[in-house]
Amino acid sequence: MKDSKASCRPEEARDEADGGLNMISRASIHVVAYATAAVAITVLFLGGQLGQWIELAGLSVSRADQIGFLALVVMGLVSCSFGGSRLGVMITGTIAAFIVLTAHQELAMVRYLSLGAVLFAIGIYGMTVSRNAIRMLMSIELMINAANINFVAFAHWVDPLHIRGQLFAIFVLTVAAAEAVVGLAIVLALYRNMSTVNMEKFNLLKW
């Protein structure tokens, strides 16, 4: 199965050359997405003076946060435009943003909840975008686990006596296992009928 790689190396190289053009357009989409995301978050933070609803949310923003975000946005834009790896930029950007957002939190719980939110968002992205049905299942597992982090964090800080959050997390694990089993069986059945797991090909009900 895999050792076909060696034989079709030239094709692969051509694919990558083709992908070069695509890469640029794709990279630009991501740069825009990254920039808008970063700008959006920065604006939200700067908006402590700007909007009523931010005050409603009760945010208190230090100057350091704003500087950090501006630096992040500039860094990301510069490295993207000079051909830096898109994935690398996204990863470093996410981690740096995560640290900036959570390092000064008074409650340790909020850190864990934020990490859960980050993983959940990545899972949503993967689920929406994946071409491969199995990768989609994996993204769903990722989301379920992100939710589990929240349960356990709440169990630790809100309900340390009865740890009901952990109990619920156990039920979530069970449901996740059942979901994975049925999902894989469905993928298997689909593969048998369509001999592919490409999500684009599953369009019989589309009109």
Next chain:
Amino acid sequence: MESLNLLTALAHVNVEQGFFYVLAAIAIPLAYGVVFDRNVIRSGFLLIGVFATIAGLFFLLQAQFLGLSQILIYGVGITLVIVIALMLTNARQETGMNPALPANVGLASFVSVLVFTTIYLSLRSAEDWPLKNESSLSLPPNIEMIGKHLMTYYALPFEFASILLLAALVGAVMLSKAEPASLANAGDEAEQAVDGTDRV
């Protein structure tokens, strides 16, 4: 002075916090890898890494039982997923193909950023968390607590979970079982093939 806030905050990092950020800094790249890696099988292995770091987070949160069962369940479970992925994906088709559907990328990025922003803002804005500061040292071991709860107050959900698992098991077997007709055909073909070779 105000710009030093971040630095002072970072200076007061304690050990638990340090471990948390190390785990987070491992988990986030691995999660990106799961979504963006060109090879489904490798992204499966990265997913195991994500789960391992999440188990580490559970240990940090003093949920030893849950962390261990996370390892136990997902270590094997995701391996199974990978094995099925190995069986179902054609490496020749997959290589060089973008793992993402380009049509969805913009929408997906927008939605995921929106989700994160919403959750984060609601977390930030909430001020009245019903926190309880009981010292966790005097508590009984959590495995004991979990066992007690599962057998008393949560016995019914526990039973439902087992029924759900049973139903999932039966359903999976039914779904993935080869249809009898096609099986019979395959058998016939194989027999014919054998016969043919014999005749030749």
Next chain:
Amino acid sequence: MNSAVFEIGKFARLTLLWLCIIFGAVWGVSWSIGVLLPAVILSQSGESGRFWAQLLQALVPVVAVALFVPLNTCYMVLAERRLLALFTVRKGPNRVGPDGAFQTVADALKLLLKEEITPRGADLLMYTLAPVIFFAPSIIGVMPLLAAVSGNHPLFTPVNLPTGVFYILAVSSIPVVGVVMGGWASNNKYSLVGALRSAAQAISYEIPLLLSIITVCLLAGTLDFVQIADNQRGSLLNWNILGGGALTHLGIGSPWWSIAAALLLAACCILLFALYVICACAEVNRTPFDLPEAESELVSGFNTEYSGIKFAIFFLAEYTNLFIVSTFAAVMFLGGGHAPFPGLEDACISGLRGLLAAWFGACTPFQLGWLVNSLVNPATVSQVFWIIVKSYALVWFASLIRATLPRLRIDQLMDYSWKRLVPLALILLIAVTFLKELV
């Protein structure tokens, strides 16, 4: 006949030599790190050295395991080769060192100096990571066992977890990932087939294994290794393999149903032990179930492409897993560090104490007496002796099985697990629960 006896004698000599090397080295190093050095530091620098002393003591289990694993593997490979030779009436390795005692050391050196080859088209990251993931659990997994093995010695108490059994079960499920990873990443069809077989086998045999261990934990009423071992104190009848003391409660006047239940319970527990041994064999890929690495059909399966130090790591992990499984069985079923007959343990301890007193007691200055007392604690020595005997007996038993049984076919393997062992394990779980209440 005569030569067989001679060979057995040679094997016994080899074993004694190696066990002295292994446990002498491990205990010597952990004693000097955990007792001697802290004492020196404390006497030199007083309170300020307390932190360093505690740090050293906390490092002891890690150092002990890191030292134990390679030495033990050297011995186990040698013992296996000698035993296989014995069973098939051959000589076995007998050139390097006295009786070939250092054959495996030489082999290990050769393996470490070999060139490392990465096959073309291999996924380099996964290919490198696989041995590590396969090996790490066996290092981490030994930790809680250390406390039980050393008779809860104060140096090793910190690694004893209240949920040790569950911990080991969780950790021992990780190696499958390493196998699938290595098999897939080496870009070789044989490796891939070996890895797929291994995944299927590990998943199907894990269920009866877990069920059998859960049953023993139900019987013992705890998940703590030290407590499980302590519950089996006394004699053979108190061991979990014979129902964990059900038979000793019987008197003349006990009702017939109680006697029947106790006997049934003992029978169930023997079955349980058999179940555990079978599943453990399958989990560590030993012979009747060594399909993942079948030499004759898959050219050794998932590690075909590995060479040099990576292969050495796979090798280390495999033998360490076998040892862990044996020690686990010794603690869970065979009474841990307790002697099989009532008076034997006390006799061991008092005899050792007498010996120590005779040699070092009267005529030594105080300093030496303290050293000897902290170095050789009779109670601990007796416990360690018994658990070593039991564990290595199980390891040799695995060699015997390897020499005796042919390999199963893959469909027989799966049938055997799902149609025989899983129902049996469930029945035993229920039966033991009820019988325990009846006794």
